[in-house]
Amino acid sequence: MRRALAAWERVYGADPLHLLALVGCFALVAAVVRQVADEPSWWWMLVWFVGAIVAHDLVTYPLYALADRSLVLGRWAWRRRTHRTAPRVGVVDHLRLPAMGSVLLLVVFWPSISRAGEPVLLFAAGRTTTDYLDRWLWVTAGLFLLSAVVYAARLGRPVRDRPD
Incomplete structure (x- = not known):
């Protein structure tokens, strides 16, 4: 089984699950195109989609x-200037997410946020959009707070030896 997977990855370049996910994505796109094909404004949907890709x-x-x-x-x-070693738990991912x-x-x-x-x-x-900005700010604060709690918990956890 391992030889077959290694041969697959050598030929295809990725795990078989990658191909399965890719086929699923293409099936989803085909279903959407089939639904939109009869829509008279399909052209503008395509323009919007291509514009979103280019903008991104x-x-x-x-x-x-x-x-x-x-970052x-x-x-x-900062670590180089202060001669500190890398922390055992990185902070970057706890800011990224x-x-x-x-x-x-x-x-x-x-x-809704911009009204x-x-x-x-x-x-x-x-409904009106009066509370959307406040709610977005609260959710943002909650996301950063939750990430800080997870970071603190990871810092407090004892370091385990990893098997080599």
Whole structure:
């Protein structure tokens, strides 16, 4: 079995689960295209999708990659200047995850947070957007607090010897 997996990875370049996930994604895209094919505004959906990809790849990705590299290099420079060793629990991931969650929520709920979508929400659900900014700030604070608690718990956990 191991030889077959090794041969598969040598030929394909990744685990068989990668291929399964890829086939599943293509099946999902095919189902969506089938549903949208009769829609008269399918062209604008395609334009929006391609625009989102281009905006992500050319604008957003370089910005958050630069922020992440700055955080990692700043941590490295601080350790080098203070002659400290790397901590046994890294802090970068405990900042990355809540920041990504917060930004994702901001992007998804931006029309409600910025109150630009108030007429639509009022018409569709009979609700106003008055509390969305406060709720987003509370969720963001909760994400960072939860991450800090997990980080503190990981720092307090005794170090176990890893088998080589």
